[in-house]
Amino acid sequence: MFTSSEDMDTDEGGVVKKFMFVNRKAPYGTIYALEGLEVVLISAAFEQDVSLAFVDDGVYELKKSQDTKPLGQKNFSPTYRALEGYDIEKLYVERESMEARGLTEDDLLVDVQVVSSAELAGLMVEQDVVISF
């Protein structure tokens, strides 16, 4: 995937780029969601303009009341609630993905902006860096 760095903004701290992390996978079953979240947390230390998108099965990452005990895996979903403390507040959920899975905003454990697929595409175009998990 190619990401453009044109129209870069800077502030006193140096270069600030628009980073979007696109979460596409269910939280368990593969490690992508967990390791993706680790990148998001690290990115906060770089004071970049970070946003997160949740599409496809990635919307399940934000599902309330996850119980992973039977899986024998750690439930890392509370970490999404901590993102606000890292100044990561732009969370976009693709409406089509959410609705196709029978979910509503009330099923999600953090405040998000629900956007259409077309709106999300528009947001992606504005980014300097897009990384998918």
Next chain:
Amino acid sequence: MKIGVLVSEGPYTHQASDSAYNFVKAAIEKGHEIYRVFFYHDGVNNATRLTEPPRDDRHIVNRWTELSKQHNLDLVVCIAAAQRRGIMDENEAKRQGKDADNPAEGFRISGLGQLVEAGIQCDRLVTFGD
């Protein structure tokens, strides 16, 4: 153009590392600068020197080492992802009380900040994976 590369799948199982290798070679031939190749998720398995494919197959790990030697490439393996998967350098092996280390020549183990930094510093960050 200054280019960063992310490889997020393991060797042989997945085409990602082959495609990244071909891309990096082609980009250098065209005069671009490869700022860094970052290995994440199962991509860290591209870094083990214990890899030994059948003789009639390409040696994905050695190929990266050779390319790194020729062009002074910065091949960086994510430490957190590496430790989960049994990829460990000498210092870390000592610290963890392990009796072996396995990164191939040319690879270094470092933090995820190196990926974010590549995104900031490069004109393009190109991902190879699913």
